[in-house]
Amino acid sequence: MTKLHIFTRGLVKDNAVFVLMIGLCPALATSSTVRDGFGMGLAATFVLVFSNLLISILRKNIPNEVRIPIFILIISTFVTIIDYMMQAFQPDLYRALGVFVPLIVVNCMILGRAEAYASKSSVLDSVLDGLGTGLGFTLALTVMGTLREVLGNGTFLGMSVFGESFQKAPVIFMIMSPGAFLVIGILKALINKYVKKELR
Amino acid sequence: MKSPALIFLAAFLVNNIVLMRFLGLCPFFGVSSTVETATGMGMAVIFVMTLAAWITWIVFNVILLPLNLVFLRTAIFILTIASLVQLVEMFLKKSYRALYNALGIYLPLITTNCAILGVTFLNIDNRFSLLNGTVFAIGTGLGFTLVIIVFAAIRERLDLAPINPALKGYPISFIAASLMALAFLGFTGPECQN
Numbered sequence: 001m002t003k004l005h006i007f008t009r010g011l012v013k014d015n016a017v018f019v020l021m022i023g024l025c026p027a028l029a030t031s032s033t034v035r036d037g038f039g040m041g042l043a044a045t046f047v048l049v050f051s052n053l054l055i056s057i058l059r060k061n062i063p064n065e066v067r068i069p070i071f072i073l074i075i076s077t078f079v080t081i082i083d084y085m086m087q088a089f090q091p092d093l094y095r096a097l098g099v100f101v102p103l104i105v106v107n108c109m110i111l112g113r114a115e116a117y118a119s120k121s122s123v124l125d126s127v128l129d130g131l132g133t134g135l136g137f138t139l140a141l142t143v144m145g146t147l148r149e150v151l152g153n154g155t156f157l158g159m160s161v162f163g164e165s166f167q168k169a170p171v172i173f174m175i176m177s178p179g180a181f182l183v184i185g186i187l188k189a190l191i192n193k194y195v196k197k198e199l200r
Numbered sequence: 201m202k203s204p205a206l207i208f209l210a211a212f213l214v215n216n217i218v219l220m221r222f223l224g225l226c227p228f229f230g231v232s233s234t235v236e237t238a239t240g241m242g243m244a245v246i247f248v249m250t251l252a253a254w255i256t257w258i259v260f261n262v263i264l265l266p267l268n269l270v271f272l273r274t275a276i277f278i279l280t281i282a283s284l285v286q287l288v289e290m291f292l293k294k295s296y297r298a299l300y301n302a303l304g305i306y307l308p309l310i311t312t313n314c315a316i317l318g319v320t321f322l323n324i325d326n327r328f329s330l331l332n333g334t335v336f337a338i339g340t341g342l343g344f345t346l347v348i349i350v351f352a353a354i355r356e357r358l359d360l361a362p363i364n365p366a367l368k369g370y371p372i373s374f375i376a377a378s379l380m381a382l383a384f385l386g387f388t389g390p391e392c393q394n
Contacts, residue, residue, distance in 0.1 A: 021229075021370060022226075024222075024225040024226065024229070025222050025223055025224070025225045025226070025314050026222075028222045028225065029221070029222035029223075069279065069282065072278055072279070072282070073275060073279070076274045076275035076278055077275065079274050080271055080272075080273075080274050080275065083274065084271065098325075099318055099321045099322055099325065102273070102274045102317075102321055103223075103314050103317060103318055103321070105274050105275075105278055105317070106278065106313075106314045106317050107314075108226065173382065173385070176381075176385060177219055177220050177222065177381045177384075177385070178378045178379070178381040178382040178385065179378075180222070180378075181374045181375070181377040181378035181381055182374070182375060182378040184374050185370070185371045185372070185373075185374030185375040185377075185378060186371070186375075188370050188371045188374065189364075189366045189367045189371035189372075190366075192365075192366040192367075192368075192371065193366035
């Protein structure tokens with residue numbers, strides 16, 4: 001596999017949210033606006049890249065029997081770092097994401113990449129894999145966030161899209177919880193219908 | 201200070217953990233193919249959630265706070281829950297065979313259930329007392345059980361319905377969950393939060 005393949009696998013072909021359907025909790029909970037979805041995606045990408053990096057460096061020293069607790073400890077270290085960094089530099093975003101920042105630690109996407117890829121592969125490959133998977137997650141959250149914010153609030157990143165009359169009565173349930181389930185359901189149905197099997 | 205009854209109702213219905221807070225979606229979609237498995241999963245979640253709420257509350261307030269180790273919260277909580285689940289599994293296997301047979305296969309799955317960890321974090325964030333934290337955990341667990349059983353019943357009917365092939369499986373489940381969430385929005389009342 002070329003380096004490009006490693007990168008695009010997680011970005012498109014095995015997209016965590018749209019194809020593998022993992023990491024759903026943060027994907028649905030934080031995609032009510034573009035900013036929240038994008039911020040959550042980048043936070044998860046940070047954790048993925050650095051946990052993949054460290055696990056790959058240490059892969060020959062981690063005893064096989066206790067590898068899962070060690071992976072979880074490494075992941076939770078980086079989750080704590082991003083948790084405190086976000087609290088300091090992006091307090092508004094941190095408040096909006098709430099409990100989902102510390103909960104990155106139980107995102108099965110991250111433990112999945114550590115177990116399936118970083119514990120067996122070279123350092124550079126693992127970082128590329130983490131970057132691809134994380135950016136794929138960010139892409140999915142941003143797409144969902146865009147659809148939900150534009151329809152549910154009439155804005156994109158806070159800027160008005162359809163003018164004021166729409167903003168007075170937007171499709172408000174799109175930014176609430178039913179909208180999240182509906183958007184991912186329809187997107188998944190469209191992917192099933194129009195994206196060919198061999199591409200997925 | 202909110203009363204325990206209010207905390208219970210809020211956790212059970214108004215801020216339902218699955219449909220309003222989006223926690224525990226993996227078991228919600230993964231283990232809801234029949235009503236029977238959904239019930240088993242729900243019971244296991246109530247049990248472990250309450251135990252986890254107690255243990256993490258004690259660990260946080262007795263060990264982490266006095267020692268100024270609050271930044272270790274994430275790492276400690278996940279390790280505590282992982283070992284708690286293992287312990288409960290071993291204990292049930294030895295002492296309560298019938299209960300183990302009913303809950304057994306669901307217990308290991310619970311370690312990575314973000315609903316459990318989420319509840320322990322929310323307990324701390326809301327600064328609940330031990331009593332209120334217990335009430336919150338039980339209410340949340342019952343709320344999870346209620347929606348996963350209802351959802352399993354819906355999915356059993358969906359299996360028999362003629363559905364467009366593109367919508368089969370996940371998409372139609374998401375849309376069904378969306379309609380359930382819409383119904384649960386009714387508990388919030390006319391003035392919606394957020």
